[in-house]
C-alpha cells in the first residue's frame with residue numbers, strides 16, 4: 001500500500017538537481033494566468049496512448065541514470081478480485097509469471113536476465129496489492145536485442161503465464177514461506193485491527209498473501225481461470241521511463257501489444273468502496289512482544305483527491321497544519337518532565353476510498369492520562385490562539401527554498417521518481433503534471449495560504465464521528481482504560497485553560513568572531529581523476545573534485561584516525577555516544593530547536609561523527625549556502641555545545657525503549673549471537689539499560705572536544721558543482737584556521753573477536769511458528785586486498801544463486817535467502833560470510849544440510865562459469881553507473897586517500913571485473929569457507 005501525499009512527492013523530486021530552463025518570473029506569470037478551477041494537465045513530455053483493445057501506454061524519455069530504462073507492467077487486478085476459493089491467487093499468479101511464460105519456459109526468464117546482469121529480487125521484481133499487480137524490470141539500453149527481449153517479457157507478463165501443474169505445486173511452499181517470513185508482531189496487530197479499520201469490509205478478508213487453506217490446496221484450474229478472467233488488455237498499461245527514443249518505443253509497443261485480446265464473458269471489474277458508518281469504534285491489543293504502549297486516534301473519511309489546481313493550496317495548508325502541530329508536540333519532548341515520549345499527527349490513505357487523519361501518542365510508563373492531557377493542551381492552544389506569524393513564515397520559507405532547489409535539479413530527477421508518479425496516475429487517477437508546470441503553482445499557493453487556511457484543518461482531528469481508537473499496551477500500563485474512560489480523559493483535557501504559545505528570541509549569529517584566514521601552502525593536480533589536493537597552513541589536507549553530476553550540490557566529508565577505540569572500557573559508553581550528545585545539544589549559541597530556526601530556508605547541513613577507528617564531519621549544501629555549511633563545520637570544531645537537559649531526556653527515552661528488548665524474538669536473537677561471538681564483551685554486545693546508565697554526559701562532551709581538538713591530521717574531501725574562485729576563500733577562512741596540535745594519532749585494536757573454532761547454538765524466543773537460521777564463516781583475513789574483496793563478492797553472488805536454486809526452487813523451503821560478505825581491514829583484517837533465512841522449525845535441519853552440501857560443492861569444484869558470468873555482467877552494469885554520482889566520488893576519494901591507493905584505478909575497474917575466474921573464487925572458497933570456521937545460530941519458538 002503506497003501513500004503519495006504531496007509532501008512526499010516534493011521530497012522525491014528534491015532528490016534530483018539542474019538549471020531552470022525558464023526563468024522564475026516567466027513561470028510565475030504562466031501560473032497566474034491559469035484559472036484556479038482548471039484541471040491539472042498531464043506532463044506534456046509523456047507520450048501516451050490507448051490501443052483498440054484498451055491497453056494503455058506511457059513513455060517518458062529521462063536520462064537520469066544514463067543508458068538505463070525502467071519497464072513497469074501495471075495490472076488493475078488485485079486480491080479484491082478474488083473469490084473465496086481464490087484467496088491469495090492474485091499474488092500467486094504474480095510469482096507464476098517468473099516460473100514459465102510463452103517465450104521463457106520454467107526458470108528461463110530469471111536465468112536470461114541474470115546473464116544480462118539483472119538481479120532477481122533487487123532489480124527485477126513485482127508486487128501485488130488489493131487493487132493492483134505491478135511488474136518491474138530495469139534494463140540497460142546499450143543492447144538493442146536486450147531491449148527487444150525486455151518488451152517480449154512484458155508481453156509475456158501481460159498474457160503469457162504457462163501455469164503448468166508441476167510449476168504451480170512447486171511454488172506453494174515458497175509462498176507459504178513468504179507468509180511465514182512476514183509473520184511477527186506487526187502482522188498479528190494488523191490481523192486484529194484491519195477488520196475494524198476497514199469497517200468489516202471486503203478488504204479485511206482479502207489480504208493479498210491469502211490463506212493457508214487456499215494456498216495449500218487450490219485446484220490448478222482456479223488460478224488459470226483467474227488468469228484468463230483478469231489479465232486482459234483493458235485493465236493493463238505499460239509504462240516506460242528512461243534513456244530511450246519515445247517514437248521508436250511507441251512503434252514497438254503497438255506492434256507487440258495490439259494482438260492482446262479481451263476474454264469473452266469476463267467478470268466486470270468492480271471497486272469495493274468502504275461505507276462510512278459515522279460510528280466510533282474501539283479496540284485494545286497486547287502481546288508479549290509489545291514493548292511500548294501507544295494510543296492511536298483515527299478519523300476516517302473519503303480520500304480527498306487532487307483534481308484542480310486549487311486543491312494544491314488546500315493540501316499544502318493541511319501539510320502546514322500537521323507539520324506545525326508536530327513541531328509543537330515534539331518541542332514538549334525536549335523537556336524531561338514531558339509525560340509522553342512522542343506524539344504526532346499524520347494523514348494518509350488507508351485503503352481504496354478511505355483516508356485517515358490520526359493522532360498518535362506514546363506515553364511514558366503509566367502516564368497515558370497525563371499524556372492525553374498534554375497533547376490536547378497543545379491542540380487546544382493552537383485552536384484558541386493559532387500559530388504565530390513566525391512559525392508560519394518559517395515553514396513557508398522552507399517550502400519555498402525546497403521548491404526552488406527542486407526545480408534546479410529537475411532535469412536530474414531519477415527515472416524511478418517519474419515512474420512512481422505515472423504509476424499512481426494510471427492506477428489511482430492521481431495527477432502527473434510536469435514539475436516545471438507545478439512548481440510555480442505551488443509557490444503561488446504558498447504565498448496565498450493564510451493562517452486561517454492552516455487552522456481550518458484542526459477540525460479534521462476532532463469529534464467522535466467515524467473515529468477509531470486503538471490502544472496497544474504492555475505490562476507498564478497498570479490499569480487498562482476502556483473507550484468510555486478514554487473519552488472522559490479527552491473531554492476533560494479539552495476543557496483545560498490555555499495561554500498563548502511563547503517562543504524565545506533567537507541570537508542572530510552562529511559565530512561571534514573569526515580569526516584571520518589561513519593559507520594554502522601547496523597544491524598538486526591529478527589530471528586523470530580531475531582532482532586537486534591542497535595542504536593548508538594548519539596541516540589539514542583537502543581533496544577537491546569539481547563535477548557537474550548535479551546542478552547545485554556540494555558534498556563534503558572528512559576523516560582523522562582515532563575514534564572511540566582510543567578510550568578505556570570505563571569511558572566506552574560515553575565515547576560511543578559523544579557525537580550524538582553534542583548534536584542533540586545544538587551548536588554555539590543555539591539549542592537544537594533554535595539551530596533549526598537559524599538554518600530556516602537554507603540548504604546547508606553538517607554533522608560530526610565518531611566511529612570505532614576515526615572521526616570526522618560530513619556536510620552538504622547548495623552553492624548559495626556553501627558558506628553556511630563551512631560555518632557549521634567550523635562551529636562543530638570550535639564551539640560545540642552541551643545541553644544537559646535534552647540529553648537527560650533523550651537517555652531516559654532510550655532506557656524506556658530498551659526495557660522489554662529481550663521480549664522481541666529478533667532482537668533477542670541478534671543480542672544472543674553477539675554475546676556468544678564476543679564472549680559478552682560490552683564493546684560488542686547489544687544495547688542495555690545498564691550501558692545507558694554508564695554514559696556520563698560531561699565526560700562525553702570532553703571526549704568530543706578532544707576528538708576535534710586537532711585538525712592537522714584531517715583529510716577533507718569536497719565533491720560537487722563549485723569552482724575554485726568560489727570555494728578557496730572558504731577553505732582559507734574555515735578549514736585552514738581550524739585548531740592544530742600536530743598530534744599523530746592511531747586507532748587502537750581492543751581485541752574483541754569471535755573464537756577461532758566455530759560454535760553452534762539454538763536460541764528459543766517468541767511464539768511465531770518460525771525459525772531463523774544465521775550462519776557465518778568467520779576468521780582472520782590475511783589476504784585482504786581490493787581484488788580479493790571483489791572475488792569474495794563474486795563468491796557471495798554465486799552462493800546466493802546456488803542456495804536460492806536449492807532451498808527455494810528445489811526444496812520449496814524458503815522465500816528468500818541473504819548472503820553477504822563482511823570484510824574488514826581495520827582495526828584488524830577480518831573475514832565474514834553471512835548467510836541467513838527463515839523457515840518452518842521442522843525444516844531447519846534438512847535445509848541447513850542442503851545449504852552445507854551446496855557450499856561444499858563450491859569449495860570442491862568452484863562456482864560454475866555460468867554463475868561467474870552472471871556476476872561479471874551484474875558488476876559491470878553497476879560499475880558503469882557509480883561514477884555518475886557525487887556520493888560515490890566522495891567516499892571513494894576519501895578511502896583512496898586514507899588507504900593511499902591510486903584513485904585512477906576506478907577507470908580500470910571493468911578490466912579487473914572481467915578478469916575474475918571461477919578458479920580464483922574456488923581458491924578463496926576453499927580457504928575461507930572451512931567447516932571449522934562455521935558459526936551457526938538458530939532461533940526457535942519458545943517452548944511452553
Ligand SMILES: [Zn+2]
Pocket residue numbers: 091095178
Ligand atoms: Zn510474493
